[in-house]
Amino acid sequence: MKAPVLLKRWRDQTGTSQSAAAEAVDVRQATWCAWEAGKAAPHLEQAIKIEAATNGAVPIESWSDDPAVQTAMRQALERRASEQYPRPPSSPPPADEPSGEHVSPGAEQPTGTAS
Numbered sequence: 001m002k003a004p005v006l007l008k009r010w011r012d013q014t015g016t017s018q019s020a021a022a023e024a025v026d027v028r029q030a031t032w033c034a035w036e037a038g039k040a041a042p043h044l045e046q047a048i049k050i051e052a053a054t055n056g057a058v059p060i061e062s063w064s065d066d067p068a069v070q071t072a073m074r075q076a077l078e079r080r081a082s083e084q085y086p087r088p089p090s091s092p093p094p095a096d097e098p099s100g101e102h103v104s105p106g107a108e109q110p111t112g113t114a115s
Helices: 003-014 016-022 028-036 042-054 067-084
Strands: none
Touching: 003 016, 003 028, 016 028, 016 042, 042 067
């Protein structure tokens, strides 16, 4: 589990206090301190908030060394994101061009031809 090291490194690099970091993810300073010390780990929702607050410096997968848990956490995050920010339906294919002769814009039409 490398998250505690990443938390501390992020705080040091950004000059963020434990209390400010804790406030950013809606927990008490004591909770943040326990995370940094490796004595506790956040729940999934808290890990998501940490990843967002640290701009990805502490990804949710960093809270576990188990690849299955890391994959499950990433999938949960992706599922949540797709529920919150659904992709717009794909646009319909372009309509077929009208039948007849196609003339590029700005091109001259032959004389005597109706458009």
